[in-house]
Amino acid sequence: MPPPMQHPGGPQGAPGGPGGTGPQATVPDPRYQEPHQYAGEQEFQPAGRRERRAAKRAQRGPRRWLWLVVVAGVFVAAVAGAGVFFIQTARAGYYIGEENGNVVLFRGTTQKMPMISLSRKADRQPNPPIKVSDLPQDRAQAVRATYTVKGPAALDDLVRAVCRYSLRDDGGKVAVRRGVEQNDCAPTTVRPGTITLAELPVSDQNSVRDGKFSYIGVAAADKKIAELSARVELCRGAHPTIKDCPAPSRGRS
Secondary structure, rough: OOOOOOOOOOOOOHHHHHHHOOOOOOOOOOOOOOOOOOOOHHHHHOOHHHHHHHHHHHHHHHHHHHHHHHHHHHHHHHHHHHHHHHHHHHHHHHHEEEEOEEEEEEEEEEOEEOOOOEEEEEOOOOOOOOHHHOHHHHHHHHHOOOEEEEEOOOHHHHHHHOOOEEEEEOOEHHHHHHEEOOOOOOEEEEEEEEEEHHHHOHHHHHHHHHHHOOOOOOHHHHHHHHHHHHHHHHHHHOOOOOOOOOHHHHOOO
């Protein structure tokens, strides 16, 4: 043990002073170290336990992030699934609208989504095409505004409703008229008569009187007028090949 340390100001023989008999102050030994067990709480714990706790703390961070990633993934998948279901359902529907003045059957919906097309033309379309202007007024307004239908069969309803063009006897001439004897259609003469009814073959005369030459669209009616004009010319020939040409016309050059 090192010698006792004398207090510089203490009286001789007093405790702590030179020659004193009381407890003597000592100089700390620089070689002395605090016992290991008192170094601190962390040092007091066994090494294995410290490592396990450190490992658990290290694992908590990645696990928490992994849980957040899983929740976010489930949410995104649910939203994406709902979006796909909505798009598929929307595209499976039908609606009727107008395009270039014609009635068109569409697949899908009139709703809009950014960068995603929800409608397209259906495979089945009116044949011949139906002009929106040839529909009764209320039907034409509905088509221009678009309306949903159950399927392609809805076109049959418009086919029945469309105002047709028919070849009719108009004062002894064959005229093209629209909407004759049809509900919700105002009868109108579209093409004045240029063919004399009596010059047609008898079968054609009867068809005109009975209204059998009836068409969707004026183009089809005009085509039939051209065909009847050609038959009149055949009946006017010296040797007509049409059997039921009117008698007064036979032999006419």
